[in-house]
Amino acid sequence: MGRTALWTAIADALRTEIAAGSRAPGDRLPTEAELSERFGVNRHTVRRALAALVSEGLIVTRRGAGAHVAPAPAIDYPLSRRVRFRQNLAASGRVAGRRVLALETRRADPREAELLALPEGAPVHVLEGVSLADGVPLATFRSVLPGVRLPGLIAALEAESSITAALKLCGIADYTRAWTRLEARAASATQALHLQIAEGSPVMRVTSLNLDPEDRPLEYGRTWFAGDRVALTVTPGD
Template structure:
């Protein structure tokens, strides 16, 4: 990274942005890498904090970096095979990049016994103790989706402390808690809203919903967490980009 040139016809923020962009493209800043702090970038490039923030804002709009509250900016993970509005990664980030206000309402932790479905997904005995937390996804003040997250009681307790109402699940798991998710098994199902689901999603009974079951695994193929994700069919689109 070189210092910005005040005599260049290119604006200072664009010079900072393009230098960081080149480092990301070359692999010098790899996916998941933490960028230098704003103060460090200010010193490296010889520019103001406002200039640095404008450069980072542009990179975020281009989905090249993502900001984690209280942690800094990170190079975005590779998008191959990931969903544009995935239930685990990118929901808040994508909606905010589009100019929406996206937040989550997080329930208190419940301690439950694994039923046969959860036990099979997480490779646990039936009735094994689990933690569960529910996150209701709200966009511009309107409920779009909610999900039940299941995992060990310790994991769920740690996740809730990391503000799941502001940060996407994979950001919390990978960056804050050190649980690298190597893969996720995702199962889609179209259903109609029951009275209970209709009440949760603020929609009519029998409305079309998308139900997604997601089990995430670490590098040893051990299940980390299971999610049951429910989304309003008139508010949610799941887009998958496969291949190169």
């Protein structure tokens, strides 16, 4: 039986590291010089191993930027009358998570008051955070909800990991989407930091208004999805 070619052994080693998660989507691989030193081979052998991984779709290379682990496939995220983050991710085989950045009650600004049908300056509960898919940042978000109608919401949001579950604790068993607006934007420095992307990278801003079962405005939300991590699909009906 012949010996395994060196470039094949290098490709196998890198493939194993990617599969094990020690090199995550988007991570930069060591340089050709570093890989040559690590495996004790010349750069031509390293290039052949990298070319094999490129052909398999495991890594991508760009002149001047080196080789990176290929990004994970975009998550199909339907926008329908009932948009539920956890259900959407579960349907795509992902585990949803959330990192809270801010949770407070403050006065509504004029736009928030208009959309939520509140007197200007009325109290609103505001939740800001990062939505995660399998631990990877997918989007940053801000949700604004009426304060007087939902006096226990802050405590419910502290106890529950989803807005849907928190609203149920407050007596809101269901809610539906009134409208959704999609706009392409460039990531700000803060958004880039939270999403672990480069500043100026494309993000999709989704602005929406949800209604309670009595068709009263319930939640005014804005979400900024990392452009290469999600495919937003508009679906009619439920």
